[in-house]
Amino acid sequence: MTVNDNISLGKRVKIGQNSIIQEGAVIGNDAIIFPNVFIGKNTKIGIESIIQYGAFIEHDCNIGKHCRIGTNTVLRRETNIGDHSIFGSLSASEGKNWIGNNVLIHSQCHLTTGIIIEDWVFIAPLFVGANDPKMLHGRRRVEKFIPKGPHIKFGSGIAVNVTLLPGVVVGRECIVGASSLVTRDVPDFSIVFGAPARVAKTVDESWKLPEEMYEEFRMRVSDEDLENFLTRVLSEYKH
Numbered sequence: 001m002t003v004n005d006n007i008s009l010g011k012r013v014k015i016g017q018n019s020i021i022q023e024g025a026v027i028g029n030d031a032i033i034f035p036n037v038f039i040g041k042n043t044k045i046g047i048e049s050i051i052q053y054g055a056f057i058e059h060d061c062n063i064g065k066h067c068r069i070g071t072n073t074v075l076r077r078e079t080n081i082g083d084h085s086i087f088g089s090l091s092a093s094e095g096k097n098w099i100g101n102n103v104l105i106h107s108q109c110h111l112t113t114g115i116i117i118e119d120w121v122f123i124a125p126l127f128v129g130a131n132d133p134k135m136l137h138g139r140r141r142v143e144k145f146i147p148k149g150p151h152i153k154f155g156s157g158i159a160v161n162v163t164l165l166p167g168v169v170v171g172r173e174c175i176v177g178a179s180s181l182v183t184r185d186v187p188d189f190s191i192v193f194g195a196p197a198r199v200a201k202t203v204d205e206s207w208k209l210p211e212e213m214y215e216e217f218r219m220r221v222s223d224e225d226l227e228n229f230l231t232r233v234l235s236e237y238k239h
């Protein structure tokens with residue numbers, strides 16, 4: 001275990017063998033860091049969060065309280081995850097993205113730079129979010145690349161094996177069916193599926209979350225906050 005002197009370690013934190021914690025990191029009370037974990041410079045881990053075996057968390061990430069970061073995950077720089085959220089095993093975040101509270105991301109998901117995932121979203125395994133419409137790669141030498149991540153709004157459910165193309169917005173409390181390829185924005189409260197995904201119907205009343213939960217989210221985070229976040233992190237974007 002290599003723990004830099006210049007970190008803030010809460011009370012009763014447990015750190016497993018061979019883990020590395022770099023300077024400026026802040027680990028909240030009662031957090032559990034399993035063996036073989038890497039936590040980069042200035043990354044914050046909230047109270048009672050659990051970081052499982054082999055998680056690789058780069059610098060300047062923010063992980064809220066009571067989160068679980070799964071086995072062999074990769075969270076690249078400036079990944080932001082709210083409270084009570086789960087990031088499933090073998091999933092990867094490219095960083096400079098925003099994930100809210102009470103979000104459940106299953107195993108083997110790929111969260112691209114610039115993606116926004118609001119509170120109470122569920123994402124099943126094998127999710128892919130894309131952010132580069134032109135796949136510029138080496139052509140970024142001649143054309144400026146600004147990532148355009150998808151945005152999944154409050155309370156939506158994304159079934160297994162879904163792909164969201166760059167910049168698409170999945171509205172509030174939608175259901176995106178298994179193996180969908182989402183190429184266009186999805187209106188609030190819709191059920192969509194297929195490749196390309198099309199609206200099949202609207203969700204049942206029984207699917208809708210209590211309005212107080214939505215209001216609580218809105219008190220905490222506005223559309224403007226999310227827009228400002230994207231402007232800030234993506235203006236200084238370098239691959």
Ligand SMILES: CC(C)(COP(=O)(O)OP(=O)(O)OC[C@H]1O[C@@H](n2cnc3c(N)ncnc32)[C@H](O)[C@@H]1OP(=O)(O)O)[C@@H](O)C(=O)NCCC(=O)NCCS
Nearest residue numbers: 106124125158159160175176177178179180191192193194
């Ligand atoms: C989107 C979903 C909720 C639709 O369920 P539903 O409303 O009960 O739809 P139905 O089963 O009544 O199917 C209606 C029609 O749509 C088709 N259909 C349903 N889901 C489809 C999908 N994902 N892709 C393509 N066609 C689909 C059905 O084949 C059926 O067509 P048919 O009338 O020609 O036979 C469901 O397909 C789904 O994806 N559930 C989530 C599963 C999942 O991934 N859970 C996460 C586990 S970790």
